[in-house]
Amino acid sequence: MKTKSLIIVLVFSVFWLQACPFPAAYGATRLDLVVEYGVDNKSEAQARLALDTSTNFFQSTYSLGLERDLQIFLVPNQDTYRTALMQHYGLSDSQARNVAESTGGFSRGSAGATIVVNMGSLTSGQSQFFCLCHELVHQFQSQESRDRHNSIRWLSEGVADVLAAHILDTAGLRKTDYQRYWQEIVKRAPRWPRLEDLHSYDDWFASMGANGPSVTYGASALAVLTLVRWKGYRPLFAYFNSLKQLSPEDAFVQAFGLTMADFEKQFTPF
Numbered sequence: 406m407k408t409k410s411l412i413i414v415l416v417f418s419v420f421w422l423q424a425c426p427f428p429a430a431y432g433a434t435r436l437d438l439v440v441e442y443g444v445d446n447k448s449e450a451q452a453r454l455a456l457d458t459s460t461n462f463f464q465s466t467y468s469l470g471l472e473r474d475l476q477i478f479l480v481p482n483q484d485t486y487r488t489a490l491m492q493h494y495g496l497s498d499s500q501a502r503n504v505a506e507s508t509g510g511f512s513r514g515s516a517g518a519t520i521v522v523n524m525g526s527l528t529s530g531q532s533q534f535f536c537l538c539h540e541l542v543h544q545f546q547s548q549e550s551r552d553r554h555n556s557i558r559w560l561s562e563g564v565a566d567v568l569a570a571h572i573l574d575t576a577g578l579r580k581t582d583y584q585r586y587w588q589e590i591v592k593r594a595p596r597w598p599r600l601e602d603l604h605s606y607d608d609w610f611a612s613m614g615a616n617g618p619s620v621t622y623g624a625s626a627l628a629v630l631t632l633v634r635w636k637g638y639r640p641l642f643a644y645f646n647s648l649k650q651l652s653p654e655d656a657f658v659q660a661f662g663l664t665m666a667d668f669e670k671q672f673t674p675f
């Protein structure tokens with residue numbers, strides 16, 4: 406395969422020395438952006454802007470910086486995406502095919518933090534920006550929870566989508582009313598998944614198969630938007646941080662002030 410890798414190393418500690426009042430807490434974290442042959446310059450620029458805006462957002466909103474090295478691979482199409490999923494995450498050919506068909510990006514926090522994004526599958530600058538932000542949110546979730554962030558899948562995916570939309574807003578780049586967009590998707594669907602059926606990895610993929618990825622992600626994002634409307638953005642990362650010591654149910658009560666079961670019963674997407 407013909408691949409040209411342009412490796413740009415950003416030593417983030419330099420940025421944090423300027424932006425953060427406590428630079429010693431972050432150390433010399435490296436962020437490597439690998440741009441594969443076939444990704445155009447415009448897409449690459451959009452990805453860089455997304456990374457910059459997201460890291461600034463996390464610093465200013467949650468006082469968080471990346472504490473571990475992160476490699477990000479931008480790939481140009483479905484074939485290279487599938488190959489990258491096998492290469493970087495050890496997925497089998499059929500697993501990689503399934504993931505490549507239902508996602509535009511993939512992220513792993515533990516054992517070598519890595520993000521892969523299929524820039525070719527994302528047809529607008531906004532969707533490329535959104536996808537990079539979404540995957541970067543997963544990195545912060547993983548870091549803050551010590552990799553316990555996926556215990557409740559609707560929360561980890563919903564927070565990644567809601568914050569990606571919010572970060573687009575903070576950059577003045579948002580063209581889509583995401584709340585309306587997610588509501589329209591869920592309204593058009595014959596049925597939408599209940600939150601209590603979106604906890605585990607298996608639940609999540611079962612819903613993706615039965616209801617479709619858009620409805621599964623849309624319902625989760627609308628649930629998180631409801632939490633944001635009630636409690637604001639700050640508790641979102643209080644929840645992930647508490648997962649270090651607490652069960653997801655106790656972390657939820659501590660962050661949002663009600664039980665997860667009560668919220669799941671009360672939530673409706675419209």
Ligand SMILES: [Zn+2]
Nearest residue numbers: 539543562565
């Ligand atoms: Zn995700």
